Each structure stands twice: as C-alpha cells, then as structure tokens.
Amino acid sequence: MMARKILSITLICLLMVFVNACSQETNGKDSVPSVVDKVQKNKKLVVGTAPGYFSFEMLDKKGNYLGYDMDLGRAIAKSLGVKVEFKQYKFEALIPALQTGEIDMVIAATTIRGDRAKAVSFSDPYYATGQVLLVSSKDTTSKSYQDFDKEGKKIGAQQGTTGSLYAKGGFKKATIVDFDDYAEAVMALQKGDLDAVIFDEPLVRMTEKMQKGVRGIYELASKENLGVMVPHGDLQTVQWLNSFLYEYLGSTEELASQEKWFKDFDWINDVKQ
Template identity: 25%
Template sequence: MKEIKAFIIVLILSLFVISCNKKNTNNSGSITKKAPLKVGMELKWPPFETITEDGKPTGISVDLAYELGKYLDRDIEIVDTSFGSLIPALETGKIDIIIASMSITKERAEKINFSKPYFYFSLVTLLNKNSNIKDKKELFSREGLKFVGPKSFVALKIPKEKANNPKLLEFDDKSSAVLEVVQGKADAFIIDAIAASEFYSKYPEQTEILWDPVEQAKIGMGLRKSDTELLEKVNTFINDLEKNGVYKRLAEKYNSIIDKSLPGQTLDFYTTPIGDE
C-alpha cells in the first residue's frame, strides 16, 4: 500500500514538472525566451542617439535602453525610426517603447502614455559679453533688455511673459538673430543648450553663455496606452536610476563627450530639474 502511495506521489510530481516545462517551451520542445523589447529612436542625434562608424547604435539613450533591458530581464532591439514616425510605430506595434529624447507634451500624451521624466533638456541664454548678467533672476528683472529670436520662436515668448519691460527683436532665422547679439545690438538670445554652445564657439570674444536654465523640457519614455504593467515597471526603473548606479555609469562614459558639446557641463546638466523638483 505504501508503495502505491509513493508511486502516485511521484507520478503527480512528474506531471507537475512536465506541465511547468510546457509553459516554458514552444511546440518544438525548446525553452522559450521573452521576446526582445523593441526600442524606437532616431539614430542621428549625438550624444544621445547615434551610430558608430560601423553602424552600431550608440549613445546615452541607447545605453539607457540596455540598462532597462537588464532590469526587465529582456533583450533589447534598437529600431531606428524617424522621430515623426515614432508614435505611429508605437501605436501599430512596430516598437514597444520610445526612448528618444522625446519631451512630454499634452498633445503627445493624448496618444501615448509617458513615463516619469528621466532627463531635462534646458533652454539657456546666449549673451553679449558686455551685458554683465549673472543669473536668470537678473536676466528677467533688469528693465528694458533687448531679447532676440526667430519669428514664432520660444526665444521671444519667454521674455515677453517673464522679463521686465523687454524689447523684442524678431528675425527670420537663428543666424540673423545671433549676429544681433554678437554685434551688441541685442543682449540675449534664449535657445537650446547645444545651439548656444555652437554659436559661442564661433564668437567666443563677443558672447558668453548663461547656463542657469530658463526653461526645461521634461523627457520621458513613451508607451502604448494599454501597456500599464510595463509603464509601472519602467517608472520603478526610472525612480531608481541614481540608486542603482545607472546615472553614474552613464556619467563615467559620457561626461567627456558632453563636455565637448557643452563646455564645462556633465550629465548632471540633463538630470537636474529646475528647482531640484
């Protein structure tokens, strides 16, 4: 009788193991693996999303995607997609997530879910060197400063709303606007940090950069509205970027590269929100 009971127990355990194995195998009997997480980004924006000389994806966003893959225990497949096609690609299932320096906006959030922000892209100010403006507070409090910018550009919208009786000088393009600052006909040009650095490198004797951020765009990962479980995991991953050493690893690899495009700056420039919010 004992032998029969023992045989039944062994049989039940065997069936349980077989059942578990079936859940992790395909029809051919081989062990299945989670499908790669398809990450969409446009590989033409160094140092965040670009390619090596031999065509391999590289950059801060690429490494961040691989860090996410480790956290989720999933392989990562980088899918090079034009920026304007990223949301349609996500909606149609061609990609699973967007990690592409995409700013969180109300219009985009109507179509997709955004994670918590993980980077902050700042607008800074290119100044005429004789302006003697020390910080953002002085930029907006000094009366009658001349701000310059292209038509319908945020460079003029911000001082119109925040500056003290500013004079707004409107031009057709960035190059014409910058020349006004270079020649001393304007005091300030609010612009993205990389563009400000490029203009400064051309006119280092006439201009300087006020690195105190005027405004920031919050950068998030984009997911399908239906992928709430993945969104929760991604948000947990983002919450722990500093604690888990991800920011540190990215900084060690990219600080010197960031310094080339933004002299004197490090990854902290992209990870620190205004007001340390």
C-alpha cells in the same frame, strides 16, 4: 426563507455577470496591448530616437548609436532579457511612429508635457533639464534670457521641441524662428542671422565647447523633466518602466553613464557632426 435563498442566488448571478462583463471590457478590443509582453515575445525592443542631441542621442562616424539615452535603452533591453534595435526619426515623427506601432517606445530626451500625454503615456522622469540660450561670443553684455525679449530680436528654435513651444509663449516681443534641427539654428546664429538659440542646457554646454564664436547663458528660462514614451494607455509598461527606473537611477551603471556623457567629453571626436 425560500424567498431569501432565491434573492441570494439572484444577487450572486448578477454579480457574476458584472464581473464577467468587466473582465471582457478589460481584456477585449478596448484594452491596450502591453509593450513589455510584445517585446519579450519578439525578443527585441525597438526604440525610436532622434540622433543629434548631444549628449543624449548621437551617431558615431561608423553609424553606431551612443549617448546617455542609448545607454538607458540598452539597460532597459538587458533588464527585459531581449536585444535592442534603435531607429532614427526626425523628432516630430517619433510620436506618429509610436502610434502606428513602428517602434515600441521613444527615448529621445522628450520633455513630459500635458499636450503630449494626450497622445502617449510617459514613464516617471529619468532626467531633469531646462531651456537656456546660446548666443554669439561677440555679445558680451547679455546675461539673462530676458535681455532678448525685445523688438527686433530673433531667437532660433528646433521645430516641435519644448524650446520652440516655450519661446513662442514666453517671449512676447522677440521674433521666434523655427528650424528643422538644432544644428541649422546654430549655423544661423554663427552667420549673424539670429541673436540667440534656445535649447536644453546639456546640448548648449556641449555646443559651447565644440563650436567657436558662441557662448551659453545658463539662467534657466524653463525647467522640464524627461521621460520615456510608450503607447497611450499602456499602464502595464509604464508601471514596469517606473520600477526599472527606481532601481536604475543612481546605480553604478547609470552614474558611469552620466560621468561619460556629461562630464568627460572624450567621445566628442568620435561623434558624427
């Protein structure tokens, strides 16, 4: 009987040691600080973005941030009860800025991809889009992205984007030319230096409305979902974002944002070109 009691006490002690070790591992040096906790403590959410992507993130002529993604960032901050600050970066600099703690999250129409998920953690998708082509309006015969996968064809893309990644893997015969930003690629197309530019459908549609001499080919070359990026392994913030998006998407506020940025276009003349 005494031996059984000793054995029971020993097992209880071992269990307590195990639980304590697990707790230390979870809360120790290897744990990822929660962005939600940090933001609420600082009473400010710092969002990294890359203005220039119509209709998601833009600057008006006074330097104010606007667009569908900016509405999303403000809605997140409002839900957390904090102020929001947007910081501008080149698209390829956003993940390094997130990793070094310069920003709390990235909202920049970023496609959820496996290679990126090695460096950051993503929320659930908040918008679905796809890659299409912008071509010269002088080209009246091309109807499909497949018409451009030929020797001698040049397709422009913005460096570091999903369009660039897809073009280099999806087009076997065409030459892919990377540019620092989308606007430079469009200018090259208008000058006749390119046969097409590959980019996300919403911006191609905007470009067709705003620029002369170009048209879109809207057969999707690829499909992708957009997500919010947070520091890698911050599961608490991911869980919070997913719960927020579940409530926000389809709400009156979000539907009004969609209507404003993707359908009305009354804001075009206010945007810095």
